[in-house]
Amino acid sequence: MDGAGIESKSQFKKLVKTFNNPVAPPDNPAADIVPIVEPTLCKEQADLMDVILGGRNVFYTGSAGCGKSTMLKAFVKRFEEKGMKVNIIAPTGRAALDINGSTTWTYAGWTPDHHKKPLKDLRATGHGRFVHKRLNETDVLVIDEISMVENHHFERINHLMKEARNDETAFGGVQVVVTGDFCQLPPVKPFRYCIECGRETIVNKEETEYKCRAHGIFYDKDKWAFRSTAWQECDFVHVNLQEIHRQSDRAFINMLNKLRMGIRLFATETDLLLNHESETRNAIQLFATRAEVNRVNEERFRALRSVERTYHCLDHFKWNEAHGNLKSKGEYKAPDGSLQALAEHRFESCIRLKKGMLVVLLHNLDIGAGLVNGSQGTIQGFEDYDPKNLPKAATSREKRDGLPIGAQVLQGDHAVFREWQLQEYAKQMEFKAWPIVRFLNGVQRTIYADCTVNSLGDTTPHSLLSRTQIPLMAAWAMTTHKSQGMTLNRVVVDLSKSFEQGQAYVARKYFAMHAFSIRPANTPQVSRARSLEGLKVVSLPPSAQGSGNPQVKEFLQDRFGIRDDSQ
Numbered sequence: 412m413d414g415a416g417i418e419s420k421s422q423f424k425k426l427v428k429t430f431n432n433p434v435a436p437p438d439n440p441a442a443d444i445v446p447i448v449e450p451t452l453c454k455e456q457a458d459l460m461d462v463i464l465g466g467r468n469v470f471y472t473g474s475a476g477c478g479k480s481t482m483l484k485a486f487v488k489r490f491e492e493k494g495m496k497v498n499i500i501a502p503t504g505r506a507a508l509d510i511n512g513s514t515t516w517t518y519a520g521w522t523p524d525h526h527k528k529p530l531k532d533l534r535a536t537g538h539g540r541f542v543h544k545r546l547n548e549t550d551v552l553v554i555d556e557i558s559m560v561e562n563h564h565f566e567r568i569n570h571l572m573k574e575a576r577n578d579e580t581a582f583g584g585v586q587v588v589v590t591g592d593f594c595q596l597p598p599v600k601p602f603r604y605c606i607e608c609g610r611e612t613i614v615n616k617e618e619t620e621y622k623c624r625a626h627g628i629f630y631d632k633d634k635w636a637f638r639s640t641a642w643q644e645c646d647f648v649h650v651n652l653q654e655i656h657r658q659s660d661r662a663f664i665n666m667l668n669k670l671r672m673g674i675r676l677f678a679t680e681t682d683l684l685l686n687h688e689s690e691t692r693n694a695i696q697l698f699a700t701r702a703e704v705n706r707v708n709e710e711r712f713r714a715l716r717s718v719e720r721t722y723h724c725l726d727h728f729k730w731n732e733a734h735g736n737l738k739s740k741g742e743y744k745a746p747d748g749s750l751q752a753l754a755e756h757r758f759e760s761c762i763r764l765k766k767g768m769l770v771v772l773l774h775n776l777d778i779g780a781g782l783v784n785g786s787q788g789t790i791q792g793f794e795d796y797d798p799k800n801l802p803k804a805a806t807s808r809e810k811r812d813g814l815p816i817g818a819q820v821l822q823g824d825h826a827v828f829r830e831w832q833l834q835e836y837a838k839q840m841e842f843k844a845w846p847i848v849r850f851l852n853g854v855q856r857t858i859y860a861d862c863t864v865n866s867l868g869d870t871t872p873h874s875l876l877s878r879t880q881i882p883l884m885a886a887w888a889m890t891t892h893k894s895q896g897m898t899l900n901r902v903v904v905d906l907s908k909s910f911e912q913g914q915a916y917v918a919r920k921y922f923a924m925h926a927f928s929i930r931p932a933n934t935p936q937v938s939r940a941r942s943l944e945g946l947k948v949v950s951l952p953p954s955a956q957g958s959g960n961p962q963v964k965e966f967l968q969d970r971f972g973i974r975d976d977s978q
């Protein structure tokens with residue numbers, strides 16, 4: 412098993428006590444103060460790990476919160492420990508940053524214009540120096556957020572890898588692991604250019620057909636990766652993770668599963684969702700647009716009379732000159748000096764903080780203490796900067812002898828680099844003080860800056876792209892987009908309003924996505940983790956129920972027997 416776990420309630424209580432009482436030394440300092448940032452895999456996750464490590468091509472899926480990202484980190488670590496070269500790719504920049512990977516485009520060495528090339532020419536790009544080398548060094552290709560990867564994009568990558576690796580088996584013979592949830596975001600602008608000749612297709616009014624004069628019609632219903640020839644060639648083992656780790660309330664999980672599949676809720680369930688008792692003091696309001704979020708957050712921020720403190724991020728690109736193609740990553744900057752390459756980063760380039768402000772934590776600080784990505788709290792005050800308290804990379808001696816109470820330890824790859832970046836960040840801080848946050852579960856912590864590192868390039872040492880910033884953001888309001896992947900404690904959401912505003916292309920999926928992105932308190936260690944308790948749904952859009960994409964439903968039914976029993 413990977414990572415340490417909290418095995419009993421008493422162990423958890425002891426940990427919380429230790430964190431809340433920094434003067435009382437615990438029995439075993441080293442064991443108790445090291446934060447737990449990765450959970451212990453459950454049985455079905457461990458079984459999946461065996462299948463993946465066994466070398467088969469695997470597609471694994473499951474509802475939001477079943478641990479897809481947790482699995483990804485765990486098996487990548489295991490492959491890397493075996494010395495295997497793993498490339499992790501995702502269809503968008505933001506998704507790629509979250510998984511310390513690159514985009515499908517960067518991996519393939521393409522710009523969107525490459526889709527305008529006939530397949531034969533596109534395949535030839537696999538012989539470009541960097542691309543050829545990169546694709547030939549891959550042992551395992553991991554594709555995250557597969558729901559957004561369009562059929563022919565998946566197909567094109569398959570062709571490119573066959574050509575580059577001179578091997579006509581699926582993806583040129585590498586092991587392929589794909590993950591994601593087809594009930595979440597769909598591919599954008601499918602079949603825009605004909606895969607055969609690269610000419611722009613002509614779309615009909617209903618956006619159901621894309622026509623190439625020379626090569627016929629492509630149908631919108633076939634836009635999904637699972638409808639591609641490449642998917643068949645991969646001969647995937649299909650795994651559906653069923654245990655939800657974010658929520659613990661059975662009735663609530665059932666409802667979420669129905670919403671995911673676009674299954675109409677029973678009247679009793681709708682009633683429960685709208686009218687259950689909820690604790691929404693200091694809850695976060697989810698909105699569709701950034702403008703609404705900014706308005707609410709700005710109003711509430713201004714209303715606080717305490718002193719405002721501004722924190723600018725520290726972006727850094729440590730470039731290995733062997734990666735000529737990456738040089739520009741460190742060159743393009745936004746007006747505030749932050750790197751364009753990190754524009755989609757989950758940490759803000761600039762944050763303003765005040766005492767009394769509601770904030771949300773943006774990374775897993777300490778799972779054992781219930782402090783995860785999405786934990787909400789209030790700033791209680793500020794701790795003066797003291798270099799002694801900055802998180803440090805543990806030396807081997809410290810690992811052996813234990814660290815001082817309250818010290819935060821930097822673990823894993825790049826720990827020394829991260830420590831250095833934290834020190835640099837502290838030097839450039841205008842206000843030499845760190846926010847102290849009391850979280851909704853009662854745990855109080857000083858929140859130091861965190862440094863996230865993305866390793867880039869095909870050779871080692873990798874080029875390192877990093878952002879260092881205080882991992883907090885205002886939590887009166889948030890976009891639903893930003894809430895994806897978080898475990899929020901208290902949420903208020905008005906779904907009908909989102910519909911009136913005529914949400915973009917995902918309108919049909921919007922309801923399922925939104926409802927599914929609501930993550931009330933769940934960590935089993937937090938005693939009041941009654942899932943519906945932290946959720947307030949203001950109103951539901953009646954038209955939005957019972958939608959769900961028919962091809963996705965059919966696919967999930969075929970593969971996993973997940974069916975719509977309400978019909």
Ligand SMILES: Nc1ncnc2c1ncn2[C@@H]1O[C@H](COP(=O)(O)OP(=O)(O)OP(=O)(O)O)[C@@H](O)[C@H]1O
Nearest residue numbers: 450451452453475476477478479480481656657896
């Ligand atoms: N085996 C486990 N034991 C305890 N907690 C777990 C376990 N697996 C995952 N979690 C926790 O559950 C939460 C959701 O996990 P994760 O983000 O991996 O899910 P996901 O399926 O990727 O969700 P999404 O589709 O929303 O991105 C995280 O806080 C994670 O730490």
